[in-house]
Structures are given as structure tokens and as C-alpha cells.
Amino acid sequence: MSVSYTPMMEQYRDIKRRHPDSILFFRLGDFYEMFFDDAELASRELEITLTGRNAGAAERVPMCGVPYHAADNYIARLISKGYRVAICEQVEDPGASKGIVRREVIRVVTPGTVLTENMLDKGNNYLVLLREEDDAVYLAAADVSTAECVWAEFAGPHRVGNLCDQLFRLAPAEVVLGGKIGSLADIQAFTAARLPRCTYSSLVVDDYAAIAGLPGRHFDADELPAAQGATLALALLLHYLYQTVKSDLSHLNRLTKYDAREHLALDAATLRNLEITANMRDGSRKDTLLSVLDHTKTAMGGRLLKKWLEYPLVNPAAITARQDAVGELIAKPLVRQEFHQSLAEIYDFERILTRIEVGTANARDLIALRASLTVLPAVKAGLAPLEAKRLSAIDHALATHGDVRDLITAAIGDNPPLAVREGGMIRAGYDLELDELRALARDSRQFVQDLEAREREATGIKSLKVGYNKVFGYYIEITNANAANVPAAYTRKQTLANAERYITPELKEFEIKILGAQEKIVAIEYHIFCRIREYVKVRIGEIQQTARLVAELDALASLAEAAVRGGYTRPALNNAREIVIRDGRHPVVEKLLKRELFVPNDTDLNHRDCEIMIITGPNMAGKSTYMRQVALLVLLAQTGSFIPAREASICPVDRVFTRVGASDDLATGQSTFMVEMNEVAHILRHATANSLIVLDEIGRGTSTFDGMSIARAVIEYGKDKVRAKTLFATHYHELTELEATSRRIKNFSVAVKERGNDVVFLRRIVPGGADKSYGIHVAQLAGLPKKLVERAQEILAELEHGQRHIRAAAGEAAATAAAEPAAEQPTLFASSLAEELATIDVMTLTPLEALNILYKLQIQAKQEAGRP
Structure with a gap:
């Protein structure tokens, strides 16, 4: 039997049917109310009281609510948990209506369409739509809060990996699936492991023809992609935004294509391993390269600087243009300080413009916009005498929007209320x-x-x-x-x-x-x-351009400030395909050292006599820091930044690859060693002769002989097939023998000073290989018990003594075999020793196991030969 509900509850149920995947905030008076399953869910997630309401049914229906003036905080909590919230408001005057007041959903808030200021941090909040068509995956992304739009195409056998790398850079809050994706399981496994806050939604469209024209309404024709699949992905993205934001979205008016050929490519592993914009501990920006360089004064500049680090340049002319601008700002400290003071008074007016566009801005947003525009004349005056190409271009294009500033100043009071329908906003004398x-x-x-x-x-x-x-x-x-x-x-x-x-x-x-x-x-x-809001809205495109110019100036000034504070120098660019660094320093580690000075090091990488650096030496001595340092300095140089070094000359590279540290992937059931091998395979497939590769301790996740064999094979493959400039750190001292096989391989080690049983790690990278790992000394520094350390030294002495005997016995056996006639050689293998030797897996033996087996075989051989 059907249940009869009150007219108001029937209205609620009808609206809820149209938004089944959202929690419906239903406006009743001064509260947003939730009913039925939504009420039970919200009560649990928000920890608010669950009550009931008489709604015409035999039993009271579940209900809970939140005050409308505090709703943003509750919505933010639900969005952070991955839920969607549909905001349903009264859309007619209750006094003028007959019967039930008409209500409609005015906005659907999802993780990727958040616009409220207290739900956003300084960084971007991307929504990504994926669509697969004709063996290619198309990505369309937008940050609705800042009006940034980007698209990309991923094709070929490595399209999923490249797509995941781009997702890692964008770090979307939400991924919308615009159709079936063949490799969805792999993509979701990646985001689960690396982007745990990312949520997924699906979009079903019945009539593609009805939305096909959306991209043309927003973007210039020369910005639109030629591929039909990419255009459809953009149309689906815009359609989804229209369904959720429910605005004309005219502020989304500029489209950028992501083209890997225009940037130094950094895959997800490299971004993570080098801790460029997020650290590996908790994913925050603390102790990252970005944290060292970011002296920006505006949120817009901070977002742009992060992009520059994630998408370094490869074009020498573009790099030089940035360097020139940074150099002039360094050379003119008073101008730079004035810029910092002016920029500090500028609000995030990219996001203010978005709120104006979608109709959620209040009078205080207009006051913030006015304050931002008020300082622009001073910024423009500071730019006028500057000569660097990029700074002159900013000056030429920067508008001050005096008409908008003057209108807001004349009309809006200095301290308006938050609400726009309660009065108190308009200045006396204006009307x-x-x-x-x-x-x-x-x-x-x-x-x-x-x-x-x-x-x-x-x-x-x-x-x-x-x-x-x-x-x-x-x-x-x-x-x-x-x-x-x-x-x-x-x-x-x-x-x-x-x-x-x-x-x-x-x-x-x-x-x-x-x-x-x-x-x-x-x-x-x-x-x-x-x-007034409409007056500003008409000029949004012009003011957005100003925001982008302000962001660029802020980012350039930030790089200059970092260079001054860190004592950085300008790296020269060369086309000799070499990386030459004198007294280079790790930009992050040197900032973290409190009681000691950072030890600088040189680097000479080229394709003549030092293409592959094999670096040996003890743990804790600085091998990993040095290799990361080289990668970061190259990345910094291609960002257009100055670098922490006495001098440098760098040829831009096309990609930087890193394989460092030990980690497993429990989500996909992969061991540490499997993850390591997957990353090495990825590097060897994608690296070119113009790439920079950093490999740290390849082969440690398996047995000694297996690991050593793999490490040696990787070096040889890199030398013969890839020809990339490579830094290769290893504990396998045997690999230093490879220097003799090629003039392009060079051995280096970390200098160590021994004083009796004590050692001092000098942290200097010097030519030549190391013959010790000093592992026990590192264990001692780590605080292992004294008795344990002493016992380890005894065992080490025994093993080294055994190794010497094995080598001596092997040499003697070889000499004897060479001196005896061939007909007398096979007597040993006619015995039972042959069967036992055949069952031994030599490549998995540790040195101690090998010594024990050799000793047993020797006793057995003597017995069979009748010797005591």
C-alpha cells in the first residue's frame, strides 16, 4: 500500500528523486533539513541529533538539520568525506506564493566543484573528466574556483602510466568518468595508493549532440583540440559543471593543452622521490623544494610557482627569459621589496571573480577586490623602469581597472555585513x-x-x-x-x-x-x-588576465628572494649535452642543517668521458643526498630559477627519472623488489640520451648475486642502449670493475677518514671506488648495543677471512686445471660430488653459506679420494 505524505514532504521526495546520489539540504525557514536515509547518514557523519517529523505517514520520518548560516562548515565536513551535497532553496517569496513555496536545487557541491572560501586551501582544486575513445584516453580538467582549464591526450602502450603521472601532478579532488575506461582498475589502484582523497563520479549523457557545442561557447577556436575525443571530453566536463555549479560559467574562458614535449617530464615516482611539492611522510609541503622557494605573497603566485616546479621548461629561450627577470629583481632589492609589500595586500581575486560569476560573492568580496585593485598602480609604477623581457611584458599588459575600483569605493561601505539581503552594504551619499x-x-x-x-x-x-x-x-x-x-x-x-x-x-x-x-x-x-556585481562580471576576462600577470610577477619575485636568501647563482645553459656544477648544494637539506655546514660537491656529466657515475660508499655518508641534489639543481635551472652552487652550466634535459628508497605497494600486492623492478623497467623504456637518471641501490631487494647481476646488467643496458646521463649508487663494490669496460663509466665514492675503529664521513664525492661499506659503523652510530656491534665485527672478520680463502682456493684450482692434461680433468665430476654441485643455486647463496658448502664439499672430496 502506498504511503501518503504531506505536500511539503512530497515536494522533498520529488527533488530527492532527481538527486539520488547527493545529500539533499532542504531549506525550511532558518534551517537546512534532511530526511529519511539522508538524515540518518548526516546524523552519523556530522554527529548531530537525529529526530523525526510528522509527514503524513503512519510513523514519523527520520530528520536532522543544521542552521543555514552555519551550513558551510557542515557541508565542508561532508565533502571532505567524499559526499555530494545538493543545496535546495526557496525560489519564490513565501508571502506571494499560494500553497507550497517552490523550491529548487540551486547548486550541487562535490569535492571537485567546491567554491566556498573556507572549503579551499591556497592550492588548486581540480575536477578531472576521463574519456576513452579510439585507443586513446582523453583528460579534461578544470579548477572551477580559479577558472583554470587543461586538456591532454594519452595514447600508445604507455598511456595509462603517463595519464597517472598527470593525475599525480593535478592531484584532483574528483575524477568523473565520461564513459567506459578499459584500464580503470589500474587508474583507481594508482589513485588509491597516491591520491587517497580523490573521489570518483560517473556521468551518463543521452544526447551528445546537445552538449557538443559547449567548448566553442567557452574557448577560442585556436585553443580547441582537433581530436574529436578530446573535444567531447571537454563538452562532458562542462556539462557536468553546468549540472552541479548551475551557473553560466563564463569565467571558464581559457584552455591550455598539456604537451609533454614542452616541459621537462617528471613522472609520479620522481615527483614523489625528489619531494618537489609534497613530502613522502605526510604529503604536506613541509621540507620540500617548494617550501624553500615559496616566498610568494599571493595565493595566485603560490599556485603558479607550484606549477613551474611540476612543469619545468625545456626551451632555452623561455628559461633564459625567466632567468633574466629573476636576475633583475635580485639586482634591484628595493624594487623587489616594494613589490613584496604591494603584493602582500592583494587578495586571491581569481577566486573572488569566480564567486562573482556564480553569484555567491558578498559585499566583503567586493571590498577585497577593491583593495587588490588599489595597489596595482604602485605595482605598475615599479615595473615601468625594468628591462627584463618578461617584466616588461607584464608591465605592458597589466591593467589597473580604475573604473571598477572607483565604483566599489564609491558604492560599498568599508565594513559591510556578510549577508547581502540585510542591508548595511551601501555607502551613505551614493543613492x-x-x-x-x-x-x-x-x-x-x-x-x-x-x-x-x-x-x-x-x-x-x-x-x-x-x-x-x-x-x-x-x-x-x-x-x-x-x-x-x-x-x-x-x-x-x-x-x-x-x-x-x-x-x-x-x-x-x-x-x-x-x-x-x-x-x-x-x-x-x-x-x-x-x-555593481554585474558591472564587474562583464569585465571578468580582463581582470582574470591581470590576476595571471600578478601571479607571474609574484612567482618571479619569490624565486629572486629565495636566490638572495640562499646565496644562489645563475646557471649557464649549454648545448654541449653536459651538466657541470661546481660546489653544488642540496637546496632543502642545507636549510635543515642546524649545527653543521652543508658540504658542497661538484658534478661533471657528459657523453664523452663521464656518462655514468657509479657511486660507492657507506650508508649515511651522503650518496642519496648528492644524487637528489644533482636532479633538483637541474630541475631548478629548467624552472628558470637560480641554483645553490658556485657556478654551473647545464644543458636542458627532456626527462628526470629517479629510483630511490624502498617501498612496497600493498594495495596491488607488490613487494618492495617488484616495485623497484617496475620502476627500473619504466625508466629504461622511457629514458632517452637527453634524460637524467638517478638510480639508488638497485637490486637490494633480492639475494646478493641476483641483485648484483641485475645492477650490472642495468648499467650495461644503460651504457649500450639508453645513453642517458646517469647517477648510479650501489653497495656492490664489484661493479666498480665496469669502469675498465668503457671510458663513459666513471667511479666515484664518498670520502671517509678512518681513525682507529672510528670513521668520519666527509660527505665529499671524490673520484675512485670504495672498498668498504662501513655498515657496522653506521649500526654503531644508530645506537645498536655495544655487544651486538662487537659480535658483528667478529662475524665480519670471519667472513672476510673465508672469502680470502675461497678466492685463493679458486685461483689455485684454476692454475692446477690449466697445468694438467685434459684427459685427467673429469675425475672429480664422475663422483657423487657432481650431483650435489648440480643442486646448488649459487646465485642465491650468501657468502657465509657459500663458505660452509665449500667446506663440506672439500671434506667429501677428500673422503672419495682416500685422502686424510
Whole structure:
């Protein structure tokens, strides 16, 4: 039997049916209410009280609610948990409507479409749509809050890996699937492991023809992709945004294509291993390259600087242009400081413009925009005398928008309220009618006081009061003790326990006049505010361009500030395909050292006599720091930044690859060694002769002989097939023998000074290989028990003694075999020793196991030979 609900609840159910995947915030008075399953879910997730409501059903339906003025905080908590929230408002005046007030969903908030300021941090908040078509995966992405839009195409056998790398850079809050994706399981496994806050949504469209024209409405024709699949992905992205944001989205007017050929390619592993914009501990920016370089004063500049680090340049002319700008700002400290002071007063007006576009901006947003525009003339004046190409271009293109600034200054008061429908926004003197109504409202207080005094004198009732409340309006209150003195002209309005309230014709006329004036004040103020907002909205494209120019200036000034504070120098660019660094320093580690100075090191990588550096030496001595340092300095140079070094000459590389550290991937069931091999395979497949490769301790996840064999094979493959400039750190000292096989392989080690049983790691990279690992010394430094360390030294001595005997025995056996006639050689292998030797897996033996087996075989051989 069907359940009969009240008309209001039927309205709720109808709207909920249209938004089944969202929590519906249903506006009732001063609250957003939730019902049925939504109420139970929200009550649990938000920890608010679950109640019930009579809705025409036999039983009360579950209900919970939140105050409308505090709803943003509750919505933010739900969005952070991956939920969607549909905001349903009254869309007609309750006083003018007949029956149920019409309500509609005015916005759907999802993790990727958040616009409210307190739900966003300084960084980007991307929404990504994926669509697969014709053996290619197309990505369309937008940060609705900043109006940034990008698209990319991924094809070929490595498209999923390249797509995941781009997802890692974008770090989207939400991925929308615009159709079936063949490799979705792999993509979701990657985001689960590396982007745990990313949520997934699906979009189903019945009529593609109806949305095909959306990209052309937003972007210039020369920005649109030629591939039909890419255009459709953009159309789906815009369609999804129209469904959720429910605005015309005209601020989304600029489209960028991600082209790997235009940037130094950094895969997800490299971005993570080098800790460029997020650290490996908790994913925050603490102790990252970005944290060292970021002296930006605006949120817009901070976002742009992060992009520069994630997408370094490969074009020498573009790199030089940035270097010139940074260099001039370094050379002119007073100009740079003035820029910093001015930029510090600029708000995030990229996001303010978005709120203006979608209709959620308030008067305080306009004040923030005015404050930002007010400092632009000073910024432009500071740019005028500068000569660097990029700084001159910013000066030429930077508009100050004096008309917008002056309009807001004239119209909006300095301290407006948050709400736009309560009055108090518009400055006195801006609108004559508004001023007259306000004067009337001010005079009403005096009128009430005068009326009260007159009526007390006329009636003789000294306790008579004239008052007002929102429900009953204005009234004259007389206690019951004075009821006999109430004039006949008074009309009873309300009865209280100890008094009666009355109205008079004069007071009624005044009430109508005053209440009408207050309503008019609010209406006029809101009308003026909307008119100003529309004026700004028409100019959004121009002001967005200004925001981008301000961001670029801020990022350039930040790089200059970092260079001055860190003592950085400008790297030269060369086309000799070499990397030459003198006294280079790790930009992050040197900042973290408190009690010691960072030891600088040189680097000479080229394709003539040092293509592969094999670096040996003990743990904790600085091998990994040095290799990361080289990669970061190259990346910094190609960002256009100065670098921490005495001098440098760098040829831009096309890609930087890193394989460092030990980690497993439990989500996909891959061991540490499997992850290592996957990353090495990825590097060897994608690296070119113009790449830079950093490999740290390849082969440590398996047995000694297996690992050594793999490490050697990787070096040889790199030398013969890849020809990339390579830094290869290893504990396998045997690999130093490879230097003799090629003039392009060179051995280096970390200098160590020994003082008896103590060692000092000098952290200097010097030519030549190391012959010790000093592992026990490192264990001692780590605080292992003294007895344990002493026992380890004893075992090490025994093993080294055994190794010497094995090598000596092997040499003697080889010499004997060479001296004896061939016919007498096979006697040993005719015995049972042959069977036992055949069962031994030599490549998996540790040195101690090999020594024990050799000893047993020797005893067995003596017995079979009849020797004591």
C-alpha cells in the first residue's frame, strides 16, 4: 500500500528523486533539513541529533538539520568525506506564493566543484573528466574556483602510466568518468595508493549532440583540440559543471593543452622521490623544494610557482627569459621589496571573480577586490623602469581597472555585513533615495520617544511604553493596573499576563511608513549590489588576465628572494649535452642543517668521458643526498630559477627519472623488489640520451648475486642502449670493475677518514671506488648495543677471512686445471660430488653459506679420494 505524505514532504521526495546520489539540504525557514536515509547518514557523519517529523505517514520520518548560516562548515565536513551535497532553496517569496513555496536545487557541491572560501586551501582544486575513445584516453580538467582549464591526450602502450603521472601532478579532488575506461582498475589502484582523497563520479549523457557545442561557447577556436575525443571530453566536463555549479560559467574562458614535449617530464615516482611539492611522510609541503622557494605573497603566485616546479621548461629561450627577470629583481632589492609589500595586500581575486560569476560573492568580496585593485598602480609604477623581457611584458599588459575600483569605493561601505539581503552594504551619499529612507529610519527612534512622552502626559500613565517586535509590529503597552485610564481611541492589539498592548491611528500610519522604508532599504541596497556585481562580471576576462600577470610577477619575485636568501647563482645553459656544477648544494637539506655546514660537491656529466657515475660508499655518508641534489639543481635551472652552487652550466634535459628508497605497494600486492623492478623497467623504456637518471641501490631487494647481476646488467643496458646521463649508487663494490669496460663509466665514492675503529664521513664525492661499506659503523652510530656491534665485527672478520680463502682456493684450482692434461680433468665430476654441485643455486647463496658448502664439499672430496 502506498504511503501518503504531506505536500511539503512530497515536494522533498520529488527533488530527492532527481538527486539520488547527493545529500539533499532542504531549506525550511532558518534551517537546512534532511530526511529519511539522508538524515540518518548526516546524523552519523556530522554527529548531530537525529529526530523525526510528522509527514503524513503512519510513523514519523527520520530528520536532522543544521542552521543555514552555519551550513558551510557542515557541508565542508561532508565533502571532505567524499559526499555530494545538493543545496535546495526557496525560489519564490513565501508571502506571494499560494500553497507550497517552490523550491529548487540551486547548486550541487562535490569535492571537485567546491567554491566556498573556507572549503579551499591556497592550492588548486581540480575536477578531472576521463574519456576513452579510439585507443586513446582523453583528460579534461578544470579548477572551477580559479577558472583554470587543461586538456591532454594519452595514447600508445604507455598511456595509462603517463595519464597517472598527470593525475599525480593535478592531484584532483574528483575524477568523473565520461564513459567506459578499459584500464580503470589500474587508474583507481594508482589513485588509491597516491591520491587517497580523490573521489570518483560517473556521468551518463543521452544526447551528445546537445552538449557538443559547449567548448566553442567557452574557448577560442585556436585553443580547441582537433581530436574529436578530446573535444567531447571537454563538452562532458562542462556539462557536468553546468549540472552541479548551475551557473553560466563564463569565467571558464581559457584552455591550455598539456604537451609533454614542452616541459621537462617528471613522472609520479620522481615527483614523489625528489619531494618537489609534497613530502613522502605526510604529503604536506613541509621540507620540500617548494617550501624553500615559496616566498610568494599571493595565493595566485603560490599556485603558479607550484606549477613551474611540476612543469619545468625545456626551451632555452623561455628559461633564459625567466632567468633574466629573476636576475633583475635580485639586482634591484628595493624594487623587489616594494613589490613584496604591494603584493602582500592583494587578495586571491581569481577566486573572488569566480564567486562573482556564480553569484555567491558578498559585499566583503567586493571590498577585497577593491583593495587588490588599489595597489596595482604602485605595482605598475615599479615595473615601468625594468628591462627584463618578461617584466616588461607584464608591465605592458597589466591593467589597473580604475573604473571598477572607483565604483566599489564609491558604492560599498568599508565594513559591510556578510549577508547581502540585510542591508548595511551601501555607502551613505551614493543613492539619494536610499539616504532619505535611512534618514526616515533614524528619525523613527526620535518619533517613538516623542510619542511615548506625549501619550504619558495625555493619559497620565507614567509607565506607558511604546515598543516594537517583529511579530506584532509597533504597540503602546499599558499595565492592567492602569486599564481604567486607557483612552477610547486606543485599539486593543495583544493581551499579556499583566498588560495590554494597543495601537492608535497615528502609530499605525507610522508603522506602515517605517516598515515599508526598511523593506525598501534592503531591496534598494541589494539592487545596487547586484548592479555593481554585474558591472564587474562583464569585465571578468580582463581582470582574470591581470590576476595571471600578478601571479607571474609574484612567482618571479619569490624565486629572486629565495636566490638572495640562499646565496644562489645563475646557471649557464649549454648545448654541449653536459651538466657541470661546481660546489653544488642540496637546496632543502642545507636549510635543515642546524649545527653543521652543508658540504658542497661538484658534478661533471657528459657523453664523452663521464656518462655514468657509479657511486660507492657507506650508508649515511651522503650518496642519496648528492644524487637528489644533482636532479633538483637541474630541475631548478629548467624552472628558470637560480641554483645553490658556485657556478654551473647545464644543458636542458627532456626527462628526470629517479629510483630511490624502498617501498612496497600493498594495495596491488607488490613487494618492495617488484616495485623497484617496475620502476627500473619504466625508466629504461622511457629514458632517452637527453634524460637524467638517478638510480639508488638497485637490486637490494633480492639475494646478493641476483641483485648484483641485475645492477650490472642495468648499467650495461644503460651504457649500450639508453645513453642517458646517469647517477648510479650501489653497495656492490664489484661493479666498480665496469669502469675498465668503457671510458663513459666513471667511479666515484664518498670520502671517509678512518681513525682507529672510528670513521668520519666527509660527505665529499671524490673520484675512485670504495672498498668498504662501513655498515657496522653506521649500526654503531644508530645506537645498536655495544655487544651486538662487537659480535658483528667478529662475524665480519670471519667472513672476510673465508672469502680470502675461497678466492685463493679458486685461483689455485684454476692454475692446477690449466697445468694438467685434459684427459685427467673429469675425475672429480664422475663422483657423487657432481650431483650435489648440480643442486646448488649459487646465485642465491650468501657468502657465509657459500663458505660452509665449500667446506663440506672439500671434506667429501677428500673422503672419495682416500685422502686424510
